[in-house]
Every structure is written in C-alpha cells, then in structure tokens.
Amino acid sequence: MKLTRVIGIGAALLVAGCGRVVDLEPAAGQPLPVKPMMARTTPSPEDLLKIPTYAKPDRVDELMKRSEPRAHDPFNLPPPTGGAAPSLPPGQAPGPTQDEAEPAPGMPVTPTPSPGD
Numbered sequence: 001m002k003l004t005r006v007i008g009i010g011a012a013l014l015v016a017g018c019g020r021v022v023d024l025e026p027a028a029g030q031p032l033p034v035k036p037m038m039a040r041t042t043p044s045p046e047d048l049l050k051i052p053t054y055a056k057p058d059r060v061d062e063l064m065k066r067s068e069p070r071a072h073d074p075f076n077l078p079p080p081t082g083g084a085a086p087s088l089p090p091g092q093a094p095g096p097t098q099d100e101a102e103p104a105p106g107m108p109v110t111p112t113p114s115p116g117d
Contacts, residue, residue, distance in 0.1 A: 035042040
C-alpha cells in the first residue's frame with residue numbers, strides 16, 4: 001500500500017515538471033519566418049500566435065423574442081413508404097429498359113443474337 005502511494009506521488013511530480021512555461025523563441029541559428037508577400041511588416045512571434053477572428057467567431061446570445069412559424073419548404077417531404085414506384089402521368093410512354101436500350105448517336109446498330117445462335 002505504501003509503495004503505490006510513493007509511486008503515485010513520484011508520477012505526479014514527474015508530470016508536474018513537464019508543465020514549464022517559457023516564452024517561445026526560434027531555435028538557435030534559425031530565423032523567424034519570412035515576411036508574407038502582401039504584409040507591410042514581418043509578423044512578430046506574438047502576432048503569429050494570435051488567434052484570427054475567423055477561427056474564433058463571436059457568439060450570438062440573442063434569444064428568440066417570440067416564436068415564428070417556419071416558411072414552407074418544398075423539399076421537406078415525408079419519408080418513402082417502401083411501396084410501389086409512382087405511376088407515370090397520363091399520356092406518357094415508359095422509356096426504354098435495359099433490354100431495349102438505344103445505341104448512342106453515331107454507333108452502328110447490331111442485332112442481338114438469339115439464344116439458338
């Protein structure tokens with residue numbers, strides 16, 4: 001029991017030592033990044049670490065003052081029932097099926113071989 005406490009305290013001390021805070025600086029002999037092409041000046045390390053506004057937008061806390069009905073959405077359809085496919089409107093002939101497929105424009109029409117050939 002005592003050994004596990006000693007190991008736990010030792011692990012906590014080791015982890016606590018990893019949290020040292022130091023100002024960021026370029027490595028020895030390494031320069032800062034070059035000036036961006038359209039920038040007026042070379043950004044400082046603080047400028048490079050600053051979070052841009054588009055990465056952390058302001059929160060809108062405005063609550064609804066009154067409830068309003070939603071506008072009609074023509075694409076808000078009920079789920080399909082899994083029944084038969086809808087019928088065609090009157091006066092329209094069904095299109096070709098796989099067996100009756102028409103050749104592409106410019107392609108020769110070849111007769112399909114019959115099962116006895």
